[in-house]
Amino acid sequence: MSAGDDSTPAARLALLQAEYLRPRKGAAPERTATNQPPSAPIRLGVYDHLEACISEVVADARAAKAPEPTPRPRQLDGLYGWYIEQTAHLDAGRRQARDSVIYRQGLEHAVLMGDTSVIRPHPCPACATWGLFWSKEMQAIVCANRHCVDEDGLSTRWTFADIADAHIRRQVRAVRRAT
Template sequence: MAHGDTTDAAAARLAELHNHFREYQATGPQQGHATTVSAPAPMRLDILDHITASVREVAEHTLHANPDAGPFPERVQDAYAWMHSNLAAADEADQLRADAIEYRQYLEHCLEQRDNAAVRKEVRQLACPKCGCWGLMWSLEMGRVICSNSECVDRDGFSTTLSLARFAHARAVTRQKVRQARAT
């Protein structure tokens, strides 16, 4: 199962979030503001919640697929390598779900860091799972992937859109099909 580049990218993004973006960031000049009664949080709590949810999802999936998985790593960025090492003997469906989780979380980490260009670049590298055209675009306003093919619409006539989870699953399935084709 080839996952090195995505694992490294997702782990690097998670490590960067964990190490740097948790720190409380001032949003502008502080003059003229009323003093607070309590000190601000020492980190950005929304980033901490994102990291916690990401790591929890990886751990829950791994333990569901392999109840005998070893102890969880101490560093959060090692969570993806831990997941893949503990799912090496798991069935194909669990490995496919792990790939989809990891890739979706990579895109979510990019968005948490406000790196929309990375998400747009990733979205352009996959054909639409519904029509097969290479016209996928990322819509920051909608928070969804949109197919630009005017023929690719839903039953109400709106452009086909995909959540990050569906997009990540489509990518994992496509990569699985490529691996199977190369193996024969």
């Protein structure tokens, strides 16, 4: 992985911590009334996201009861590698679920950083067309196919988990076909 490569979930996680957690450089501090506390020195939404991701991975790895557990790495760019090592002994279904968690978190990291283009390369799980996009207003992944609607006639919406699960299932099927 090159120094500027931010396409992996691990690199995105480290980039979130390094660049997106802190307030924007050059941003003017918010003006507050003198009787109010100053604003937080970090972006609390990014901090909460990082904590939730780390907690989910660590809890799942610990639940896997690795034969020889090792401590979680201090550097976030090693978190997913550690997760894979700690869960390598699991059956194929659990490893697939682990891979889905990693992929989902990578998508979430990218969208949080403003890179919504990571959604486009995925087909819609319902209609299999290539019209998915991130809707900031709905905070959901939406299918642009006008024929792909739910029972209320609204465009189908998908979660990051839906897209990640479908992506990992396609990868597993492709590997099975190749062998």
